[in-house]
Amino acid sequence: MTNHPVAPTAPTTFRPPRIPEVQVGGFWGRHIDAVADKTVSILYDRCLAAGMFDQIDPSRPVPEMRLPFHRRTDGSNDTVTAQMFWDSDVAKVIEAAAYALYRRPNPALEAKMDGIIDMLGALQQPDGYLNSWYIRMQPGKRWTNLRDCHELYCAGHLMEAAVAYHQATGKRKLLDVMIRYADHIDQVFGPKPSQKQGYCGHEEIELALVRLARETGEQRYMDLAKFFIDARGQQPHYFDLEAKARGDDPSRFAHGTFEYNQSHLPVRQQTKVVGHAVRAMYLYSGMADIAAEYGDDSLTDALEILWDDVTGKQMYVTGGIGPAARNEGFTDYYDLPNDTAYAETCAAVGLAFWASRMLGRQPDRRYADIMEQALYNGALSGLSADGSRFFYENPLESHGHHHRWDWHRCPCCPPNIARLVASIGTYMYGVADNAVAVHLYGESTARLEVAGTPITVTQNTQYPWDGAIRMTLNLSQPTRFTLSLRIPGWCTAPEISVGSERMATDTVGALGYLAIEREWRDGDSVDLVLPMSIAMLRAHPKVRQDIGRVAVARGPLIYCLEETDNGGHLNAIVLGSATEAVKTQPIPEFDGALSVSMAALRTETGGWNGHLYRADPPKSSPTEARFVPYHLWDNRNPGEMLVWVRAQA
């Protein structure tokens, strides 16, 4: 396996480790095992049942069109169907399977994936083009509707799958297929007059081309990613030109405004996070990659504004984003309804993608803290504890009617959370020429190369249930480099020792990392204690839905009340502000997990004699409120759930 670095133009670029380089145990290890044991085979079976392979396999009859995806407001059917992006769903299944195969050999699963890859190879056109919808369902229409039809998006996901499968299995077939397709796309799209100056309505290929460039060492792919980013939102608007060219009225865009796909302005002029949440996250991820690879401050400047915009005014405390189903995306500032929250799993996954890439220029907990927040809460909630069921929407309040799906008509989330969980090790570290940054903590072993020396970083910890982390370094020779350790913003009293030397906490830098530059030797150890205290979080008072309420957090985990532990009418529970009497206890159903219990009041619901309104305030009685981690909700008895709980004073 090769890993040719593309020559960076920036002085320091932190890149994620490759999948096989980090072996994860503990908390995430259990979830990865669930993905490897259950999720990937479920994903394959559901793709099969949906008929996806009938569409991809050129040896089978062309299937009928089905599953119309959205309709015009005048009632006519649009041409957009879920089938148009099936290639992407299949690609994400291959990617998740690749990570599972790396963790654990599974010849039967590998044979299924090889079978899909053979179909894709057979489907690929002589010129390299590869898209099952436009080859089989709508031949002759390729590259005519980038705005709506997910064509480059599908290519991007297949590129990611190819990189992952290559890294995990060493097999090059899909990688070679996608190199040919990337070369074709690189010919069709670009700044030359003979090329199309277009880009995809659903961003994804930008970050995928970066991954492909890193895996293959091919600078053209990196430059093509940069082209797609630079071209986006320029005038005359490509989507208008393209609509006219195919005989459509450009004003008949189902989503009204190009804010929907973040092409309303050139990307460097964008200051507000708008539109479809997943699209936005994928775009910013690609921008962050390009900013890091090219040392492009103009992109970084734009991204920092956008980052503050979404995390400061538009993000749920779970790291979920995109409150509205209408546009699967953003609405007004501070508009974060809890019970109707869309907060698509894919959007929290995308926020983790973006955050991780913002760490490409330097370690900065502004990004890593949010990455951790999204990973442990709004993203992981999308996958049941046993890996078999899925959330598409991730509300922060449920009245008992919201439950996990076996599958979804638009099946983007299940493979997305599966591939994220199974590749979590690559989010833990950032590796530069002379530096290693530790962004996330968790039981794991990473085999990295820094300053030309292979090193092994072993973390022994029960994180996030316990905040004690012992980190051991093994090196073949003493090597000088900087080890940067993230000190999470939620941690008020960290303790750090390097060997036997206790570090003063004022050595933590302004960006929230403790940078230890020294000559490291084999067997050196670092001990961190990040006390898992309970925080009663408040939302900005402009968030009307959360005002007067608190969210309980323990370390990186957001907690919630469930009916199965607390009875119904969860909004009748009122918390005090004292956290002294908080108890943590194991949750029997989930190995290692801890519940949090505290004294509270319960507003009594009796004694109203059939009246709905009265002047007497209702009485309250003492109760105990038991919280469980948000990501674990709806894994036991179904019922109500509540994150933001009423608080006294």
Place this chain on the structure above:
Amino acid sequence: MTNHPVAPTAPTTFRPPRIPEVQVGGFWGRHIDAVADKTVSILYDRCLAAGMFDQIDPSRPVPEMRLPFHRRTDGSNDTVTAQMFWDSDVAKVIEAAAYALYRRPNPALEAKMDGIIDMLGALQQPDGYLNSWYIRMQPGKRWTNLRDCHELYCAGHLMEAAVAYHQATGKRKLLDVMIRYADHIDQVFGPKPSQKQGYCGHEEIELALVRLARETGEQRYMDLAKFFIDARGQQPHYFDLEAKARGDDPSRFAHGTFEYNQSHLPVRQQTKVVGHAVRAMYLYSGMADIAAEYGDDSLTDALEILWDDVTGKQMYVTGGIGPAARNEGFTDYYDLPNDTAYAETCAAVGLAFWASRMLGRQPDRRYADIMEQALYNGALSGLSADGSRFFYENPLESHGHHHRWDWHRCPCCPPNIARLVASIGTYMYGVADNAVAVHLYGESTARLEVAGTPITVTQNTQYPWDGAIRMTLNLSQPTRFTLSLRIPGWCTAPEISVGSERMATDTVGALGYLAIEREWRDGDSVDLVLPMSIAMLRAHPKVRQDIGRVAVARGPLIYCLEETDNGGHLNAIVLGSATEAVKTQPIPEFDGALSVSMAALRTETGGWNGHLYRADPPKSSPTEARFVPYHLWDNRNPGEMLVWVRAQA
């Protein structure tokens, strides 16, 4: 003008006065003037602009079909269009205009109404049938889809218009037209094997036939109303038979369940208020009329259960009902979202209709209190103070995006609130053989007949701004009858004097009326003082959206905060529980209206440094909260609005 009583089979039936019998001033008088001066001419103009008269007038070319109203879930268009119920909208305009003409002669307006009536007369078929949609747009299809197409509903509204126009102008033309149509319907529908055993998917004709029977003295119309009520929901289900008969699949009902139109069960077996809110209210109104006219305890028993169900578990504090847009109706018990409340104006109007008819058997403030609550709040909010603009939805919280309409695609609400306001006098009294009940207070003069004697009841009052009411009776001869005065449930310390005699408040009966049976003499007076104290209302704690919040009420009026008085972020305001320091002050923009101000705290929104979440509770600072009556909101500067305000403790 004649008013032939239909022989009641019940010992006592309280009937509303006819429109010309009550002349209203004061609070309601101003609103009636707005309707007479502005609303009715706006209504006429908007009907004209919508093309309604092109459809009705047989001398014009048949117009094209337009305005598809809802679509099947498979994307195909249903045959239902707004045009199908245009007759009802025109009818309600005639009805509102009739009341306006009674208040104030307006020859130009009367000529327009006569013009419409001439069109209707010309349109009527030789057999009496009269429906512009089925005569002009879909000839040959009459009576084939009672479930969806509002055919009898339109007939009902035209009957109500005919009665009102006859009462107000003395002109019989529309009344005679509708008598012919009612006779036709009475031949087509009924229990005989040769007749259709059907009923309308949108109830309305039941209560209209009662009005027509009372106006004409024709018992057949009363019996037909009873037939429609008795037939509803019987098996085999008429809507299924009818669908099969026209070649449709009965299961392809757009709304899924017959709960939508309250035909899921025979009406006497219904115990839960479900489905489309306006339909439900109109059905129960008709049932209550029939219960009173026939002394039918089986209907009354069902209605009492339904009454408790809606007012005890499903009604906004404004008297608004039907929280969901999806079915324009009811959802789960205690599910009363404030910002997304549908709470259609027509539904609150319908609740007032039903409540007033529940008073047909005996005075009972259980009904009259709710009638008053709906009238002054959730119904009246549908009409701007000047009578020119309209709310369709009446939420209890707005973030600044909800404003009054000039018109609505489905224009049912504007004429509905107009006709209610302009006929408010008929809701104030109930008249039986030897009794007069006063249900509502307000500056007015009523000319009634009781125990064979014409009497005049004059109320002098600033109600609801002030609770002092002087009631003077004028009679041509001393007459013994019972005068029943409602003592509102919201009034904790009423004072009542008959002449100079102070009545003990324990003389108020169990049903909340003070019944004074005596020989009344000319010039007798009754003085009521109903102190307008401020109440801080709480909702039942199962209403999760209101828990920890209070609604401010003063007498029958629910108050709200508006941004124009209090600045933005109304949810930052927190009320104490003390009401001692409350100030009432005139609102300069609205003659006679009073605001309510009290000390409060405001959660400070500054100092978050770009963060969205933190552990520190936000600080508060003292402020004054200024409330205005809910029905007056969005009449001044647009902005946020809030009824349920956060409360300490």
